[in-house]
Amino acid sequence: MTLAPSPVADVPVDDTDPFSHEVLEDPLPFHTALREAGPVVYLSRYDVHAVGRYEQVRAALVDWQRFQSAAGVGLSNFRTEEPWRPPSLLLEADPPRHDAPRRVLTSVLGQRALRTLRERWTADAEQLVDQVLAAGTEFDAVPALAEAFPLRVFPDAVGIGRDGREHLLPYGDHAFNAFGPPNDLVQKGEHRVAQLSGWVGEQCAREALTGDGFGAAIWAAADRGEITPQQAPLVVRSLLTAGVDTTVHAISAILYGFATHPDQWARLVADPSLARVAFDEAIRWESPVQTFFRTTTTDVRIGSTVVPEGRKVLMFLAAANRDPRRWTEPDRYDLGRDPSGHVGFGMGLHQCVGQHVARLEAEAVLTALARRVRTIELAGPTRRHHNNTLRAWETLPVRLTVG
Amino acid sequence: MLGVEQVGARWRSGTDRAQVQVHDKVRVADGVVTLTLAAPDGGRLPDWTPGAHVDLTLDNGLTRQYSLCGDRWDAYSYRVGVLLEPAGRGGSSYVHEQLAPGHVVGLGGPRNHFPLVPAGSYLFVAGGIGITPILPMIAQADLLGAEWRLLYGGRTRGSMAFLDELSAHGDRVQVRPQDEHGLLDLAGFLGHPRPDTPVYACGPGPLLTAMERACAGWPARALRTERFVAAEQGAPVRAGAFDVELRRSGRTVTVAPDTSVLEALSAVGVEVLSSCRQGTCGTCETTVLAGVPDHRDSLLDDDERAAGDCMYPCVSRSCSDRLVLDL
Numbered sequence: 001m002t003l004a005p006s007p008v009a010d011v012p013v014d015d016t017d018p019f020s021h022e023v024l025e026d027p028l029p030f031h032t033a034l035r036e037a038g039p040v041v042y043l044s045r046y047d048v049h050a051v052g053r054y055e056q057v058r059a060a061l062v063d064w065q066r067f068q069s070a071a072g073v074g075l076s077n078f079r080t081e082e083p084w085r086p087p088s089l090l091l092e093a094d095p096p097r098h099d100a101p102r103r104v105l106t107s108v109l110g111q112r113a114l115r116t117l118r119e120r121w122t123a124d125a126e127q128l129v130d131q132v133l134a135a136g137t138e139f140d141a142v143p144a145l146a147e148a149f150p151l152r153v154f155p156d157a158v159g160i161g162r163d164g165r166e167h168l169l170p171y172g173d174h175a176f177n178a179f180g181p182p183n184d185l186v187q188k189g190e191h192r193v194a195q196l197s198g199w200v201g202e203q204c205a206r207e208a209l210t211g212d213g214f215g216a217a218i219w220a221a222a223d224r225g226e227i228t229p230q231q232a233p234l235v236v237r238s239l240l241t242a243g244v245d246t247t248v249h250a251i252s253a254i255l256y257g258f259a260t261h262p263d264q265w266a267r268l269v270a271d272p273s274l275a276r277v278a279f280d281e282a283i284r285w286e287s288p289v290q291t292f293f294r295t296t297t298t299d300v301r302i303g304s305t306v307v308p309e310g311r312k313v314l315m316f317l318a319a320a321n322r323d324p325r326r327w328t329e330p331d332r333y334d335l336g337r338d339p340s341g342h343v344g345f346g347m348g349l350h351q352c353v354g355q356h357v358a359r360l361e362a363e364a365v366l367t368a369l370a371r372r373v374r375t376i377e378l379a380g381p382t383r384r385h386h387n388n389t390l391r392a393w394e395t396l397p398v399r400l401t402v403g
Numbered sequence: 404m405l406g407v408e409q410v411g412a413r414w415r416s417g418t419d420r421a422q423v424q425v426h427d428k429v430r431v432a433d434g435v436v437t438l439t440l441a442a443p444d445g446g447r448l449p450d451w452t453p454g455a456h457v458d459l460t461l462d463n464g465l466t467r468q469y470s471l472c473g474d475r476w477d478a479y480s481y482r483v484g485v486l487l488e489p490a491g492r493g494g495s496s497y498v499h500e501q502l503a504p505g506h507v508v509g510l511g512g513p514r515n516h517f518p519l520v521p522a523g524s525y526l527f528v529a530g531g532i533g534i535t536p537i538l539p540m541i542a543q544a545d546l547l548g549a550e551w552r553l554l555y556g557g558r559t560r561g562s563m564a565f566l567d568e569l570s571a572h573g574d575r576v577q578v579r580p581q582d583e584h585g586l587l588d589l590a591g592f593l594g595h596p597r598p599d600t601p602v603y604a605c606g607p608g609p610l611l612t613a614m615e616r617a618c619a620g621w622p623a624r625a626l627r628t629e630r631f632v633a634a635e636q637g638a639p640v641r642a643g644a645f646d647v648e649l650r651r652s653g654r655t656v657t658v659a660p661d662t663s664v665l666e667a668l669s670a671v672g673v674e675v676l677s678s679c680r681q682g683t684c685g686t687c688e689t690t691v692l693a694g695v696p697d698h699r700d701s702l703l704d705d706d707e708r709a710a711g712d713c714m715y716p717c718v719s720r721s722c723s724d725r726l727v728l729d730l
C-alpha cells in the first residue's frame with residue numbers, strides 16, 4: 001500500500017474523524033487540538049483543510065470572494081457532486097445570485113420588521129412558562145421549553161398550516177446532518193427524506209401560507225419583482241430549514257449554561273436586561289451551529305500553508321468561539337463578558353439573517369423564566385443529541401425553584 | 404496571492420471603517436475624476452451590491468453620495484466617479500480641486516436604494532455621470548448571462564466617462580453624445596413594452612422625467628430610477644467630540660473623534676451587544692431618545708434615517724452636541 005501524497009507540504013495532519021460519535025459527544029478536546037496544531041490543519045480522513053482559530057475562521061467567513069458557498073457549505077462539492085436537494089438560494093449561493101434573496105430576507109427578518117412580534121412572543125413565552133411550571137418544577141427542558149417555544153411561535157410567524165408541523169425538526173435535523181459526510185447520521189434520515197422534503201415544499205407555496213407571516217412577505221417581494229416567483233418558495237424553505245432546530249438547540253444551550261452556572265442565573269434574575277447578552281454568550285459558548293464548509297476559488301495562503309483552488313475548507317465556528325487567543329477563560333459561561341464578535345451566527349455576507357428572530361425568541365423565554373424562577377439545576381443525567389453540524393441536547397432534566 | 408491573515412487582523416483594530424483614504428485620483432473625462440478609496444489600515448471594506456452608493460464626508464464638512472462603480476470582487480478598494488458641478492454647493496469642486504491621494508474622508512454606508520432585481524434581460528439608460536451605478540450592473544448582468552443593452556447619453560463625447568471600458572461590450576452599448584446625435588431617442592431604444600425586462604435609468608432630472616413618459620406603456624415597476632442629485636444631509640456632520648447621555652443608567656460619556664460610540668461606551672463598562680461593527684448586521688441597534696444621529700450604517704433607508712429614533716453605534720455618530728440613548 002502506498003500513502004497518498006499529502007496535497008500540500010508543511011501542514012499539520014490530523015486523522016481524527018470530526019463527525020464520529022466520539023467527537024460529536026464531546027468535541028472540545030478535538031477543537032483544542034485543532035487550534036493548537038496551527039492556523040490550518042489537513043484532515044486526512046476527508047481530504048479537507050480545517051481552521052479552528054478565531055482569526056482564520058473569521059477571515060474565511062468574511063472572504064466570500066475566495067471562500068465560496070455555492071459549491072456547498074457541507075463536505076459535498078457541488079462542482080462535482082449532485083446536491084441532495086435544490087441548493088439554498090442564500091446559504092449555498094454566491095454573489096451575484098445571493099444578492100436579491102438576501103436583500104429580501106434582510107428586510108423581512110430585520111429588527112424593525114420584528115417589532116410587532118415582540119409583544120406577542122413575550123406573552124406567548126409567559127403563557128408557556130406558566131403552563132410548564134403549573135405542571136411541575138422538575139422536567140426535561142428539551143421538549144418542555146427548548147422545543148416547545150420555537151414550535152409555538154416560529155411556524156405561525158412564517159405562516160404555515162397546522163398539519164404536519166412535527167416534520168419540521170426531523171427535516172432540519174436531516175438537512176444539518178447532510179452537511180457532513182454520508183455517515184450513519186445521514187443514513188438514518190434517508191428513508192424519510194422524500195416525504196419530509198415533499199411536506200416542506202408544499203408549505204412554501206403561496207396558497208399554503210397565511211397572509212400576515214414571513215412567508216407572505218417573501219411572496220409580496222416576489223410580486224414587487226425583487227425576487228422571481230420561482231425563487232420565492234426556496235426562500236421560504238430557507239426559513240423552515242434554518243429557523244427551527246437552530247433556535248431549539250440554542251435555547252437548550254442557554255438552559256444548560258444556567259443549570260451548570262447557578263451564579264450566572266442569579267445575575268440574570270437580578271438584572272433581566274442581561275437576557276440579550278446571556279443568549280449571545282450561550283451561542284458563543286455552545287455554538288449550536290458548530291461547523292460550515294467553504295470551497296476555495298483560488299490558491300489561498302493560510303499561515304504558511306497554501307490551500308489550492310477548489311478545495312473544501314472546514315471552518316470550526318465552535319472552536320473559534322472558544323479560542324483563548326481571542327477570549328479570556330473561554331470555557332466559562334459568563335454574563336460579565338462581552339460576547340460581541342463571536343462567530344456562532346457566522347460573519348460577513350452569509351451571517352445569519354435570522355439572528356434577530358433567534359434573539360427575540362430567546363429573550364422572550366429568558367425574560368419569562370427570570371420573572372418566576374429563582375434557581376435552575378440539573379436533576380439527572382443529560383444526554384447529547386448527535387448531529388453532523390449542530391451541537392444539541394436530547395435530554396436535559398432540570399429542577400427549578402419558583403419564587 | 405493574499406494571505407488570509409491580512410483580512411484576519413481587523414477584529415483587533417475595531418471600528419476604523421467609518422473612514423476611507425484616497426489612494427488614487429484620475430481624470431477620466433472632461434470634468435470627471437474617479438477616486439480609488441481604501442481602508443486606512445488596508446483591510447477589507449464593507450461588502451456592496453451594484454446600485455449601491457457611499458456617503459463621503461469631506462474635510463469641508465459636506466457629505467456627498469457617490470455610486471460605487473468598481474469591482475466588488477476587490478474587497479480592498481472602492482471606486483467612485485465625481486462630476487465637477489460648478490453650480491453645486493462645493494462638494495464636487497472640493498473633490499476636484501483639493502482632495503488628493505493620502506487624504507482621509509468619512510464614510511457612510513454602502514447603502515443600496517437602486518438594487519438590480521433578478522431578470523433574464525435588462526435595459527439600461529444612463530445620462531452623464533449617471534453611468535456610475537450602471538457600470539457594476541452591466542458587469543453583473545454579464546455574470547448572470549442576462550441579455551442587456553445600454554443607452555448612454557452625455558453633452559459631448561469628451562465629457563462621457565468610461566467609454567473605453569464600455570467599448571468592450573460592442574454594440575450592446577449605444578453611446579449618444581448630444582452634440583453629435585441630439586436628444587436621446589428613448590422610444591426607439593426601449594421598443595415595445597416587455598413584461599420581464601426591468602428598465603434601469605440614472606441621470607439628471609429631465610432625463611428621468613422623459614424616461615417616465617417613455618415607459619408609460621410599460622408594466623408598473625418596470626422602470627427603476629435613481630435621480631442623480633448631490634443630496635446633502637440635513638445637519639452638518641461634526642468633526643469634534645460629542646456627549647452621549649445614557650438615560651437609564653444616568654451616565655454621560657464623551658466620544659472623541661477617533662473612537663466609535665460603541666468603543667466609548669465599552670470603555671466605561673457599558674456593553675452594547677455588537678457583531679459586524681460595520682453597520683451591516685443590525686445587532687447593536689439602539690434607541691435614540693434625543694439628539695440628531697449622524698447615520699453611517701448600511702441598514703436604514705432615508706425615511707428611517709430622518710426619523711432619527713434609532714442608530715447603530717458601531718459606526719454612527721452624532722450631528723448634535725449631545726445624543727440621548729435608551730441605555
Ligand code: HEM
Binds near residue numbers: 061073244352
Ligand atoms: C440561535 C439560532 C441560530 C444559529 C446559531 C444560526 C446560525 C447560522 C450561521 C452560523 C449561519 C451562517 C452560515 C454560513 O456562513 O454559511 C446562518 C445563516 C443563515 N441562517 Fe441562521 N442561525 C440561527 C437561527 C436562524 C433563524 C431563526 C433563521 C430564520 C428565521 C435562520 C436563517 C438563516 C438563513 C436563511 C441563513 C443563510 C444566510 C445567507 O447565507 O445569507 N437562522 N445561521
Ligand code: FES
Binds near residue numbers: 683684686
Ligand atoms: S454591530 Fe452590526 S450593525 Fe452594529
